[in-house]
């Protein structure tokens with residue numbers, strides 16, 4: 050009876066072979082406890098973007114752990130790769146400037162949506178980032194979370210299970226797509242999904258997805274590192290960085 054709430058509210062398990070849909074609809078937040086597979090899912094999402102819409106994607110990576118996202122450093126799609134706090138603040142400012150530029154362009158063209166590339170801002174360990182300089186980063190993220198969607202500036206963040214002190218609720222609310230991996234407690238599960246249940250998931254490999262359609266239990270795909278490296282090498286050789294920008 051432990052899983053009662055999940056089995057009651059959530060349709061039968063759906064197996065996802067890639068993460069295209071997850072990254073296509075607004076900001077994505079991945080949360081879970083240590084070792085629950087956040088980085089695995091984050092990498093699968095990036096891989097999926099590179100596979101399905103490589104021509105329409107740009108990336109800005111924020112990797113305070115230095116190594117998690119290093120595979121993507123030299124991709125032609127990568128506009129920035131930050132490992133330091135000050136760099137990150139400057140990068141987020143540049144992203145906000147880019148949003149304004151895109152809105153101005155949309156206004157000039159009389160359009161409500163932007164039809165250029167999607168700029169994905171990828172953050173591994175959002176809670177760490179917010180702990181280092183809470184107010185500046187929080188304000189920047191709030192702006193991006195609020196205004197980014199229409200102009201295709203999209204956040205993909207993963208974080209240790211948040212609490213109200215580390216990640217404010219109004220930032221979490223702006224993530225239209227949220228995936229909870231295994232959490233430590235029902236309180237943490239509620240913080241991310243607004244329902245309990247993620248505390249009963251296996252150690253890794255499964256998650257609960259919350260999006261506009263409700264809740265779905267999902268299997269988390271692991272993309273082998275060798276596949277990621279192969280695809281990155283392909284793009285690095287296909288389009289030398291200087292030409293694309």
Ligand SMILES: Nc1ncnc2c1ncn2[C@@H]1O[C@H](COP(=O)(O)OP(=O)(O)OP(=O)(O)O)[C@@H](O)[C@H]1O
Pocket residue numbers: 081082083084085086087088089090209253254255269270271
């Ligand atoms: N979907 C999965 N399928 C198979 N193995 C997985 C899966 N997800 C995670 N693992 C295993 O669990 C390990 C830890 O995963 P990962 O590094 O993504 O966790 P994390 O949540 O990012 O941890 P941390 O909080 O320490 O950064 C992986 O190296 C892998 O061996």
Ligand SMILES: [Mg+2]
Pocket residue numbers: 087088117
């Ligand atoms: Mg990780």
